[in-house]
Amino acid sequence: MASLSVPPVLTSPRDDAMHLYRAFKGFGCDTAAVINILAHRDATQRALIAQEYRTIYSEDINDRLASELSGDVKRAVLLWMPDPAAKDATIVRKALTGDVIDLKAATEVICSRTSPQLQLLKQIYHARFHAHVEHDIEYQATGDLQKLLLAYVSTVRYDGPEVDRARVEHDAKSLFKAGEKKLGTDEKTFIRIFAESSRAHLAAVASAYHSMYGNSLKKAIKSETSGNFEFALLTILQCAENPGKYFAKVLHEAMKGMGTDDSTLIRVIVTRAEMDMLYIKAEYEKKYGKSLNDAVHSETSSHYRTFLLSLLGATRR
Structure with a gap:
């Protein structure tokens, strides 16, 4: 459930836009007033405020926020303004193409999102940045991390709660054979199962793995993999079990x-x-x-x- 607190009786988006404009005017920005409005509006309301602001003042409110705010509050407010999917697309784009490449941030966002969320992220990414997220992943990531991220962002996974017990046990055995039982690690098997599995299925696989082999799948990943590839697998697994x-x-x-x-x-x-x-x-x-x-x-x-x-x-x- 969301923690966002929205007042039971809202002012109109037009009034909000006018109040924000007044907060920007004069010597120094009334940052408290800006926060008091924007931190208590949901994505739809924020979009309407931005629309009204542009209509009234012929200016993009994000440009004005960028010029009036500074430091961490500026970064936080600007990231807050878009809807959830656009936020994700913005984070991943900056992480993969910004001045400082942050593969861990891109990996966290991609590997913690559901399949429907990722499909929407891809659409917005292309519309907003005129680029394919897969191409940016391919350019910046390498090795097993690249293969996992590409598979995970491209695969349309079933998102329901049902699981096939026979397939669960089969995948648990496959992961054991690919990792702890094997000298070296069969990364392809980990990539395939983690990229194709629904959250419910992967959580069931982890439970079966522990029951069958007396060790947690999480510990197996830590002992068999490393670096950002390990981080990606653990993110997928832990978000499947309890985000x-x-x-x-x-x-x-x-x-x-x-x-x-x-x-x-x-x-x-x-x-x-x-x-x-x-x-x-x-x-x-x-x-x-x-x-x-x-x-x-x-x-x-x-x-x-x-x-x-x-x-x-x-x-x-």
Whole structure:
């Protein structure tokens, strides 16, 4: 469930656009006012605000936001503005073609999305950037990671809850033979099964694997693979079993130790706030004994903190 908090009675998109324009005018931007509006509007409402803003002021609101805001709050707000699929396409495009190539970020987004989400991502990617995501993956990734990402983004997987028990056991045996039983690893088998399996099927395979061989599939992946290929397989597996738990761990890793990985913090909170953030928050508190809101509050400051906490449902306009 989404954590986004939308007021029960909304002002019109036209009024929101006018309030934002007033927040931009004068000496310095009224960032608090901008956050108070945009952090409490869903994707449809944000699109209508952008449309009204362009109609009234003949200006792209994203261009104005980019010029008025700065730092982490600028990055977070600009990523927040598009709908969920466009967010994903934007992240992957920047990760694969930006000044700094971030294969891990691209891998996380691709491998944590469902098949329908990926099909939509591909369409928007092509429409918005006039490029095929497969071509950018092929250009930047290599080896087994490249093969897995291409297979995963291209395969249309069944997304329902039903599983075939015979196929589950067959795939568990195949993965055992391809990994722990074999001297060396048959990566092709891992790629095929992980790319073709629904989330329900892969979760059932992991359960069967543990029952049949007394070891977790997760540990087998860690011992048999490495690098970004290992990260991709683990992301697919953990999101098949419990995406909320997976993203809770990603957020915890981003905030532990010295300094905060703000890129990851922004990416996860902004992309999951309209999807399943309430589940992520529950898993975070269960695993780490501290609320996600409190963790974010302690690791951020100023308008950046206010914006992220608003997306987490900590405040309501």
